[in-house]
Amino acid sequence: MVKEQYRETDVAKAIENVTFGLMSAEQMRKQSHLHVICRDLYVQDGSRRQVPFGVLDHKMGTSEKENNCETCGRALADCVGHYGYVDLELPCFHIGYFRLCITILQKICKSCSCVLLTEDVKSTFLDSVRRPGLSYLHKKSLNKKINEKTKKMSLCVYCGAKNGVVKKCGLLKIIHDKHKQTGRSVNPCITEFLNSFEEVKTSNKEIASLLPKTQEMLNPLKVLTLFKAIPEHDIPLLLMNTSVSHPEDLILTRILVPPICIRPSVVSDIKSGTNEDDITVKISEIIIINDNIRRHKTTNAKMPMLMDDWDFLQLQVALLYNSETSGIPLSMQSKKTMRGFSQRLKGKQGRFRGNLSGKRVDFSGRTVISPDPNMRIDQVAVPIHVAKILTYPTRVTPANVELMRKLIMNGPDVHPGANFLEQRKTGFKRFLKYGNKQKIAKELRSGDLVERHMMDGDIILFNRQPSLHKLSIQAFYAKVMPHRTFRFNECCCNPFNADFDGDEMNLHLPQTEEAKAEAITLMGSKSNVITPRNGEPLIAAIQDFITAAYLITQKNVFFDRAKACQLAASLISGTDTSERIDLPPPCIVKPIKLWSGKQIFSLILKPNKACQVKANLRIKGKNYSNNEDLCCNDSLITSVIYSIFQSLCFTTVS
Structure with a gap:
């Protein structure tokens, strides 16, 4: 299926901003289509039917081609999936918000849930928090100041309860050490409380390890109760938006069950069963533990269990x-x-890096690269073998119908040819390797789609990994040539950081006219000669170009007529094959006619009198002495320097 061009529709509304918040238990219930309560996945009768109200209930979608979704009735390709939910018998900490829970607990009283600030300090901070247009850095700074203020408060100004340090203890456990001395000041009440246990310790050493228990364990149920009791006017001091979230939503009392389409069951032919996704197995385990806790609560089991x-x-x-x-x-x-x-989202194999930013794609090729100074800086030589496989969909019109017929006659094995033909009336795609090509070409009609081979002049994207900056992928024009390597001009190595010691590069063929236009305009090599980092030229003469330019323009380099004509003829390449070159008069006439290297080099800039190029540039080099053109150090640079830049960056040089 060919990708259609993007066409912008009439938008009635514009998005002003996007706000992220926490889903409450009630919002989870409204979003879901099913309350998942059954621990089993399949009915135990050998029919391999999914258990109703189980983790694989088809009301949440389907992962099988033969069964449709029971909620929307659509097939696998059309159903987007539907959520379910599981109610937890006891609340649990969310692993992603665990640190945030500790921070909020440090700010509030562990008895009355008020923020540990005096009224005047509260009003000052509230004015700052409610200021419109507050940036992220300002919010971060405010949060830090509020944390520092609340940590210094050991007694709640509203209920008088003692508040100490809240910290993590073990795996997903929080303790409140209310009697620990905070800061430099020593509270006499706490000191008296701790000293009251000294006599007990000396008389009975066995219970010394048990006394005093000054640390209070804050389990999720206790934390949830505290968060629910936080006054509404204190929530902005926690840097939370009350319209989209509430502190109690940080504690999980209900979890969403994702649609089946993102956790499909894979049928195993070897074991004559199914391999279930990790998410499915884990949710099933959670339901089993839920049932155990429910049974313990109804049977009044022992608290340790x-x-x-x-x-x-x-x-x-x-x-x-x-x-x-x-x-x-x-x-x-x-x-x-x-x-x-x-783990599904982060890392190299995650959704973002593995499936969205970089992914496996069609219409791409990869092989070794090699240098070719005869290529223009906007050209890449593509092997015929690659050009026969990579195709471009071309719509048949009266203007190109004869060309398309010729390509169909060549078929997939002869370049330039075509691999597939999709007829407009039937929508049927035909492989051109088989069948009567003459008959197919004769029946070709306007509107049919021909997937032709890559041809000269097609726009391709060229990329070398690692792609460290945006210039690591650029657009070029394809030049189909024999042999098995991608070839391009050495001047273009810098953006890719490429060398020719076995490097491989990727080639992509855009599939729409829109993509081709965007690629060559925004990513074309001629549009990215200068790096946006500091304005330095990236595509410029390197290595043997510089050496040749230096050697050929020395003052003691001369060529006879045969050598001069050979060098002048080598300037003709590519689209300049019909260009006329006027050999200038020799700079030395007797005893033999000789042309200097500078004269040959000037032909790159202006090959004949009819050429419209005009340059006027005179620069004295750092070794310049005197007498201008007769400088003994040959250090007067005239318009030749302009011809060097013009030739090496925009003209083919052999």
Whole structure:
């Protein structure tokens, strides 16, 4: 299927901004189409039917071609998928917001949930936070100042409760050390409380390890209760937008079950079963632990059993979002590694780098590169073998119908030819290697689509990895030639940081006229001669070009007529094959006619009298002595320097 050109539609509204927030449990329920409650995946009767209200219920979409979605009724290619949700029996920390939870707990009272600031300081900060147009750096600075103020408050000014340090303790556990001395000041109340245990320690050393228990464990249920009780007018001091999020949404009481299309079941022929996705397995495990906790609550099981299941539920929910969570106890570690949501997005193989920014594509080729000074700086020599495989879709018109017939007659094996023909009336694509080519060419009609071979003049994208800056991929014109390597002018090596010691480069063939126009205009090599970093020329004479220019323009270099004509003739190449070259009068007549290298070099700038190029430039070099053209150091540079730039950057030189 050929990519259609992008056409902008009439937009009724313009997007002003995008705001990101937290999904509440109620929003998750409204977005979902199914409440997932069953722990089993398939019905245990051998029919391989999905369990209703299970993790693979077809109300959330389908991953099979033969079954349609039960919510929208569409097939696999059309259904976008639908969400489900699982209610957690006990709240859990979100692994992504765990650090933020600790920060908020440090700011609020662990008894009345008010922000640990006096009223006058609150009003000052509220005025700053509500200021319109506040930048990210200003918000970051304000947040830091509020943190510093709240850390110094050991007593709540509203309820008088003691507040100490809140910190992480182990895997996804938070403790509140309310009696720890904070700052340089020593609170006499805390000191008296700690000293009251000294007599007990001396009389009974066995209970010394148990007293005093000054640390309070903040489990997710306690944290959720505190976050719900935060006054509405204090939430802006936490740098949160009340219209899109609330602190209680940081604690998970309900999790979304993603559509089946992003976690498909792969049928295994060897085991006569299915291989389930990691996400499916992990959600199934969460439902199983949920059921265990529900059973413990109804049967009034012992608290240690309930707490162990709660910790395990907390771990499984964390692994669902980030499977690389560190600090997992050996007893809870899984034998098989899995990929959570975070691993699907980040890294080289993630969605962004692996599937969006860089991906495997059609109409591309890769082979070794080699130098060819006969190529223009906007040309790349493409092997015939590659040109026969890479095709460009061309619509048949009265202007090109004869050419398209000729290409169809050549077929896939003869260049230039064509590989496929898509008829406009039937939409049927035909491979031209088989069938009667004469009959197909005769029946060719306007509107048919011919996928022809790459030809001279086609616009291609040339890229060398690693792509470190935008100039690592540029647009060139293709020149189909024999042999098996991509060839281009050595002057173009700098943008790609390429050399010819075995480097390989990628070639892409754009598939629409719009893409070709954009590529050559924005990414063309002639449009990127100068680097945008500092204005230095990137495409310029290098190595043997510089050496040859220096050697041929020395004052003691002369050529006889045969050599001069040979060098002058070598200037003709490519589109300049019909160019007339007027050999200037020799600079030495007797005893033999000799032409200087400077005269030959000047022909690059102005090959004949009819040429419109005019240059007027005189520069004294650093070794200039006197007498201008008769300088003993030959250090007076005239318009020849302009011809050097013109020839090496924009003209073919053999």
